[in-house]
Amino acid sequence: MLLDKIILRDKTIKRHIAKTISWRVIGTLDTMVLGWFVTGNPFVGLKIGALELFTKMILYFCHERAWHKFTRNEKPT
Secondary structure: OHHHHHHHHOHHHHHHHHHHHHHHHHHHHHHHHHHHHHHOOHHHHHHHHHHHHHHHHHHHHHHHHHHHHHHOOOOOO
16 A cells, blocks of 8 residues: 555654654553552552553544544645
């Protein structure tokens, strides 16, 4: 597929993908530690972090779709 070839050839896109994944890992680990700290139970922290991983991806996707919908008719400045 053409899009796959473009993504694999563009080093900045690969870098952005890597940064996105690493940031999501850092954010999830932070949530797990905070959940553990607040509850005193490391397993609760793991559960919160695991749930947060999926809910934040879904929320981000919805945010991106809404952003696209409301800004697609704007002209570049």
